[in-house]
Amino acid sequence: MTFALAPEVSVTDTEHGTVLLNERTGRYWLLNGTGALVLRALLDGTxxxxxxxxxxxxxxxxxxxxxxxxxxxxxxxLRAAKVAAS
Known part of the structure; x- marks a missing residue:
């Protein structure tokens, strides 16, 4: 399974986790540290x-x-929010 974010989604790391921003809709999601760890691993192909x-x-x-x-x-x-491309 290949996991990727939708092209319009940007990722910013913070001291408390990661923020995903859909630049088209302006919606954002905050992932805690563990969620950020999982997201990075998915994006790395794990x-x-x-x-x-x-x-x-x-x-x-x-x-x-x-x-x-x-x-x-x-x-x-992530898929339900249409943040994921896959």
């Missing part, structure tokens, strides 16, 4: 399964099933 494994390694208290659900929820939300 599979959702590998992202989940990385999250569980980085955050030892994370449960694999919850991390998987969180990554899936973020992907769904």
């Amino acid at each position: 599979s959702p399964q590998d992202i989940v494994a990385g999250l569980c390694q980085r955050f030892p208290d994370a449960k694999s099933a919850q991390a998987e659900q969180d990554v899936d929820n973020l992907l769904h939300a």
